[in-house]
Amino acid sequence: ETPWFPMKVYDASSGTPKPAEYTPLPKAEKPYKLCVLFPHMKDSFWVAVAYGIVKQAETMNVNMTLYEAGGYENLPKQLSQFDDCMASGADAIIVGAISGAGLSKKFEEAKAKGVPVVGVANPLPPNALPAAIYVDFVAMGGVTGEGLLAQAKPDAKLNIVTFPGPAGSGWAESFNEGFKKAVAKNPNAKVLAEKFGDSGVAVQLQLIQDALQAYPGMNVIWGTAPTAEAAIGAVAEAGRSDMKIMSSYENQAMLDALNRGDVLAFATQYPVGEGAVSVDQAVRLIEKKPVMSLAQPLASAVDKTTVPKLQMGLVLAPGSWKPVYSVKAK
């Protein structure tokens, strides 16, 4: 197994991101109790974050309990789980927020009670928490846009339809915004339409099939990982070998597809690393040690040329790993 640390991040504590290396503490002083909240555990992205958290918790010898809310539509459930975490006497809480804005009152309550909270993977309003690690989703969307422009011939016409994900989820909108901003730099690139929809393969497939009909000129499909996964088959069936497919985030299917040449590129934010860092940030907060208050992984677009250099250990959990919902300290 490749060592994760030191991990390259931006230190955005001061507002302007500066390149830095993140190195965690070797051990926690006591077996603290960490409570972790996820929006869900229904895709390999969150499994990867969980993997990072579990491994780091084991390494640092802290207790960890993880709750998932069952999906992005369950903000009320995450709010309740946050309360349950506080009621169960956690020393710190790590949150993959369904909605950063939606949890802000909870953050204030935790602060009032002196329970440190760390944000992981999902964006938060500025200075909402004493520590967090997440990429700027708008920036990450931008990375994929730039990746696309870099891959395309300068004079080639790019007719893009975006499939950002579920409307109202926040992250889909942010990805989409960043992507559109980036591609707007090239006058040859045009966004024909934005098709929001649940990020399941079945729903995305139907959207793509319809888009293939509605926008015959479309030659770039940009969207969620399930979008790309669904697009591969639909595009092959429609005989559109000229179609470029890009995904705004990573999963095992994207990696395989990239290796097969079915997708052009995908973006990654190193979710395993994010999980691991969040545990260290939580421990530092508990122990009142200096902490990087906003770490941002270096989001990058992964394509055929960069994939050999990719530090896989920070991107995906091993295929054999099963999610674990709690860790007991020794």
Added chain:
Amino acid sequence: MSDLELSVAAKDTGQTRRLPAEWLWSAMLPIALVVLLLGFAAVDSRVLSPANLLNIAQQTSYLALFAMAQTVVILTRGFDLALGPTVSMVSVGTALAMAGATASGHDTTTVLLAGLGAGFGLGIACGLFNGVVIALLGVNPFVATLGSYNIAIGVATTLSAGRPVQGVPGTFSQIFYGGNIFGVPAAIAITVAIGIVLQLMLARTVFGRSLYIIGTNPRAAAVAGLPVKRILVLTYVLCSALAALGAIMMTARTGSGEPNLGGSLSLQAIAGAVVGGTSLAGGRGGVGTAVLGALFVTILSNGMNLTRIDGYVQMVVLGAIVIIGVLLDRLRLERRQ
């Protein structure tokens, strides 16, 4: 099948004398609740800590409010699938109105009134739509509220552009979330107050009486001269208005307007009502069943969270318990004769 259920219910009114064993049966669900709570406490004593009990009460208050809203329409043999999206829409609308009012420099009272007005306005509009389509056009409640479900989702995401709406003033949250009445947190106080008002309404007013009669036999109600259509429209408006109140409370809790706030609330609220003993065949249920059901669901998931049961296992357990809960309720009804 519904008639069987009704005739079962029919036999037990007017029964006054009860043996201790029968009393036990009639208190089935509350007893199951206590047992559940003690069971969880045996695994983790913190379940019974005052902090957690308050926590449970607070969590229950939201779900209970929504379950009460559903109960009102379920009493008339309907249900409201659009409740969840209505909550999302109201949340966004309230937040947008308040942000807008703040931006144009109004004072706090005006801002709050603008928010409440927008929230209840949207909620009541949604209820009117449901009521008119169901009562006057004769569309069945499933299709009608599935229609408004879609419409409300569309409106919520379009208004908010899919992002949380910021700019909810602090006072709003302080009143509807942070506030308390004699030390009771606002959410609990509001729900208790609404529960009492609703209970009085169901038991003591012509409107409440009409709901039960319409749910039991709509044709007889019409022949007896009750204004069935008008009452049905009012019922859906009341349901959506309660949903709007819940949405406003939850918006205060989150501090932002959330286009996804109500996601899966519709089914949860129906489940809460039904687990508590409200009959989908109409005419049976009330504030008590809604609160009981909401408590049951909340205690179950709180207990499983505190005793660290895995997320997916929780789903399986929840499914099994819902069935068992309703099975017990049926046995109880059969016993009570």
Added chain:
Amino acid sequence: MDVDIDLKQTGPLLALRGISKRFTGVRALDRVDLDVRAGELHVLFGENGAGKSTLINVVSGTFPPDEGTFHFGGEEIRHLTPQRARAIGISPVFQEFSLVPSLTVEENLFLGREVSSSGVLRAREMRKRARALIDELGFDLDPSQRVDDLSRAHQQMTEIAKALLGRVRLLILDEPTASLTERETGRLFELIARLKSQNVGLIYVSHRMREIRALADRVTVLRDGRHIRTLNAATSTDGELVELMTGRKIDLLFPTIAHKPDKVMVDVENLTLTDGSVRDVNFYAQAGEITGIAGLVGCGKSELIRAIYGLEPMASGVVRIDGLRYEFPTPRRSLKHGIAYFPANRIAEGLALSRPIRENASMTGLDLPAFARFGVLRQAAERITIAGIMEQLQLRPPNIERAAGALSGGNRQKVMLGRALTRELTVFLFDEPSVGIDVGAKLEVYEFMKRLVEAGAAVIVVSSELPEVLALSNRLYVMHHGRIAAELKGAEKTEQNVLASFFRDHLAAEVA
């Protein structure tokens, strides 16, 4: 007990001994004995709730008895199921129909006994057999019609035909004539005679003395779930039967009503309904008299009064109430105008069965200050008022907090009647007021009407039971084909004349 001794060599077709059946809280049957011979029509007679239907359900395998023995054709039968009962030749015609409304007549006839080969229906054969059966019975039934499109009378015919499909040794008829008029009743009686001659045993339940007189060989009287006596019909009198049944003496079946016709309360001019069931009807009803409406099944008599109350859409015509034109009637407005309607179908249109009697009785008065102020119920006042009304109507048991569904048929009717006393009313529309209620309860309903007219109300009675309308009404309209065929008063008001106006038209049509 004096069950008379069976003199025939062969034992009875059906022999029940010591049958008990308990429902939660009630003992519906208490050690009942019953013998039915082949070729005999055996009447079960008793008040509402005496246990007649329960006994029939036991015989037809729907309810297992709690105790007692059951012999059929000399064999002891245990664990009877509906299927088994049909297989051995026991065919019930239930009081509450056992028809599926969304299926056709033919599908209902064969329900549970479809002709099929390995799960696939043989439709043609069933169609043929259904036709043959209906023709043989002489009913005007179309096998391909959906049951919920049929009138109640046709549903009753379907139910009877269903029972006669296949081999029948014991036919059970639970109030089969409750919704039939003279003509169908006549057909049914012919059929019964034919079956008796074929040595089929019959159990027959009815509250109509005339039928019992006409048909019965023996009568078994039940009271409170107990067997009181089995008598030979030929040697017993009506008075005797009624006394055995109720435990008290009832002399008169119909009260003498002093009609004092006053001003015209209901005046209908050229009324036509959108569905065409009533066409160009002119009629009026005066305060202080009972106006009767008789007619064959489907002639539109119910629709006429339902339209006045606001339950059937009108196409044209004028209705005047107390001299003022009444347009666009709805039930609510009708009540405000002082018009009350008592539906024939008390279960479907009358009562909310699982709600208390109190709520059922006060349902029509909730808009009055006596029951509610500013939408808030005055529960104490309600309780006192309804308890008073129900006491006046002698509700049994007198507890107004019981569910209406727990009452017997007659008492349900009393709850309906109680509504009339909750508010000021001037016009009373009764649709089949005595359907399914026992002799004692009928008398009470008639007494109720008598009090109403004598207090100056206008009462309109629609009934398929000819003796009833003849005896009660001051003036009687006969309807036919949605039109008024005759108006009979005083001495013209005879059964002969009514039947004549039914059939005169028939003859005329046949000639044409």
Added chain:
Amino acid sequence: MSTALTATQPRTSTGSGRSIAGWIGLLPALLVALVAGMSAIDPQFYGIINILNILRNASFLAIVACGQALVIIAGGFDLSVGAVVALASVVTAKTMAAAAVAFPGNNALIIASGVAAGLGCGLLVGLVNGFCVAKLKVSGFVVTLGTMSATAGVGLMITSGIPVYGMPEAFVKGFGRAQVLGLPTAVYLALAVILVTMFAQRRTLFGRYVYAIGGNVDAAVVSGVSIQRHIVGTYVLSSVLAALAGILLTAQVGSGQASFGGDRMMLQSIAAAVIGGVSLRGGVGRVEIVAISALFLTILGNALNLLHIDSRLQPVFLGVIMVAAVALDELSRRRKSRV
């Protein structure tokens, strides 16, 4: 002609209540109008690929809706279909992946075991639903609400939500994405399901009893129909058909996904049934109209996309059109209504 007899003739002769239009409703007409309108507006609509896509997607929905319709006709409700679609998908994929390791190259065996496992899941969930409804007499709504949660939980437990790969290419290319005589395999399967269900509804004891039970349970009981067996039957069929749809989706997409189905599939299948004239009170409904309604809903979604309607506003259109369609249908039927 003797008019005398009409005195006792059943009442419907007067109203047009159950005329042809009343019987099949307005839906086919609406469907034709939609297709005609779309074809006039956008030639892409009747492009062959678009038609194939529509037919395939409608097939998935129609298969699930057929089962759902049977349950509703018998007086029940099946909320668990979406979860079963998902569970069958992941179980099929897992089984095939495992079988592919155990018996490399033996495609027939691998596919057969996967399909059997997937359908087996459906059977199991259906039996649990049927048992709880028929034997324990818990209301169908609640039972399937419970099994929906439990089934979805099991599906996620098995996979952690991560797509399952490793199915043989033959299953995906030769079945899921294959076309026979120019039509996707799913369309043939859906047609077969619809035809068989139509036959069952009209010509078999099972179909007849399903109507009878939904129409009037008490009547069915006293007529000697065994209620429990047939109720269990409807739930089993519904779950097995949902599993079939799950397997077809899996074959088409090429991976087992716990995200298939969900609330969406459940709501859509009930909507298809109800819009297709199945009464939620039971006893009424024809599966061919349900299939038309599934097609209608699918085309509606496709049309909104082809018309370039903002995807955030699409639900608004969908909701309004759905309600309007049913309201029109209702008003056209209302002639003979009373009260």
